[in-house]
Amino acid sequence: MTIEPLTITISELYDGYINTDETNDVKGYGGKLNIRPAFQREFVYNDKQEKSVINSILNGYPINLFYWAKKESNNTTTYELLDGQQRTLSICRYLSKVFSIYPNNKVDSPKYFNNLTKEEKDKILNYKLEIKVFSGTDKEKLAWFEVINTVGVKLREQEMRNCIYNGSWVSLVKIEFSKQGKLMDNLFGDYIKGERNRQDYLEKALSWISNYQNISIVEYMAKHQNDTNIDEIVSYIKSVHGWLTTLFPKYRKEMKGVEWGILYNEYHIRKKTDTKLNSIDIETKISKLLKNDTIKKRSGVYEYVLDYDNPNREKHLDIRAFTENMRLFTYEKQNGKCGHCGKKCEISELEAHHIKEWFNGGTTTAENCILLCKDCHRKETSRLLKILP
Numbered sequence: 001m002t003i004e005p006l007t008i009t010i011s012e013l014y015d016g017y018i019n020t021d022e023t024n025d026v027k028g029y030g031g032k033l034n035i036r037p038a039f040q041r042e043f044v045y046n047d048k049q050e051k052s053v054i055n056s057i058l059n060g061y062p063i064n065l066f067y068w069a070k071k072e073s074n075n076t077t078t079y080e081l082l083d084g085q086q087r088t089l090s091i092c093r094y095l096s097k098v099f100s101i102y103p104n105n106k107v108d109s110p111k112y113f114n115n116l117t118k119e120e121k122d123k124i125l126n127y128k129l130e131i132k133v134f135s136g137t138d139k140e141k142l143a144w145f146e147v148i149n150t151v152g153v154k155l156r157e158q159e160m161r162n163c164i165y166n167g168s169w170v171s172l173v174k175i176e177f178s179k180q181g182k183l184m185d186n187l188f189g190d191y192i193k194g195e196r197n198r199q200d201y202l203e204k205a206l207s208w209i210s211n212y213q214n215i216s217i218v219e220y221m222a223k224h225q226n227d228t229n230i231d232e233i234v235s236y237i238k239s240v241h242g243w244l245t246t247l248f249p250k251y252r253k254e255m256k257g258v259e260w261g262i263l264y265n266e267y268h269i270r271k272k273t274d275t276k277l278n279s280i281d282i283e284t285k286i287s288k289l290l291k292n293d294t295i296k297k298r299s300g301v302y303e304y305v306l307d308y309d310n311p312n313r314e315k316h317l318d319i320r321a322f323t324e325n326m327r328l329f330t331y332e333k334q335n336g337k338c339g340h341c342g343k344k345c346e347i348s349e350l351e352a353h354h355i356k357e358w359f360n361g362g363t364t365t366a367e368n369c370i371l372l373c374k375d376c377h378r379k380e381t382s383r384l385l386k387i388l389p
């Protein structure tokens with residue numbers, strides 16, 4: 001691995017600049033520099049940051065190092081931008097008159113590049129950019145990228161993975177899974193939390209499909225790195241969406257953030273033939289459960305109804321527990337005895353239960369609390385299991 005310094009002027013950087021949104025093709029430096037390689041995140045600078053880059057240049061201030069990676073094939077040298085994408089794009093966008101600046105903070109006179117004086121234009125065009133050019137293997141590139149990445153806006157884990165497994169598959173998958181109005185946004189935009197253009201949606205889809213195949217996200221990405229289609233993950237995601245919207249046709253805000261792919265992996269085959277899982281019965285159950293305020297984890301109702309034959313399914317709901325004060329109050333009220341058999345017990349030996357069951361509208365309050373000894377607790381628990389909705 002080697003790192004060589006390179007100095008170019010802004011005029012050289014801007015030479016041959018193209019920026020086509022459809023193909024994500026952004027090039028500069030006579031067409032030799034790929035400004036938006038597959039592993040780079042989307043442009044995230046705001047207006048103010050863009051303007052301040054140009055003002056720094058006009059004032060002759062330094063704007064820090066840029067990092068490129070060198071690629072050689074068939075005796076031609078090309079470069080990929082590793083770090084400095086935001087600054088590079090700010091420069092090129094300004095030169096192509098996408099935005100204006102206020103030289104010397106005179107807010108009443110915005111200036112596009114073409115509005116500058118000859119002297120100001122030259123100052124920008126002749127400004128020298130300091131670049132470190134890296135040559136080495138992909139693995140070395142990544143290790144180095146991680147180091148320089150600690151300086152700027154930190155990359156998310158999935159953005160980093162896109163860098164390691166950069167290739168035809170990543171380029172294709174980013175279009176359908178990270179862009180507005182594309183597949184993942186259309187199907188799961190209402191069901192996933194996080195930022196689409198920071199690769200959170202792609203990460204979610206990958207975590208689901210890799211869980212389905214019992215491998216890790218990086219194993220999945222490594223396996224498909226050089227694929228020239230993304231059919232498998234597309235068809236998987238469509239299946240999850242089809243299953244989800246068939247079983248739960250009514251959308252609710254509680255559905256956002258549920259691990260739908262994981263639920264699909266777990267339940268779609270195991271309980272495919274179950275007649276109990278039909279969307280009408282499910283909807284009745286869910287609408288009733290969501291009115292119950294003893295349920296703390298409201299989004300858990302979906303797994304709860306899917307897991308209907310698991311005796312421990314209550315765990316998905318995180319039922320509100322009795323507080324220490326409620327237990328103390330009840331202990332006094334029961335004169336230190338089990339509420340069913342009357343055996344004398346220490347408070348630590350007693351378990352709190354709802355007198356009227358939570359699923360029948362019983363609240364988690366001192367008035368609805370009963371403390372039971374170990375034996376009575378076991379009996380009560382098995383009685384509840386039989387009548388749990």
Ligand SMILES: [Zn+2]
Pocket residue numbers: 338339340341342343372373374375376377
């Ligand atoms: Zn008892």
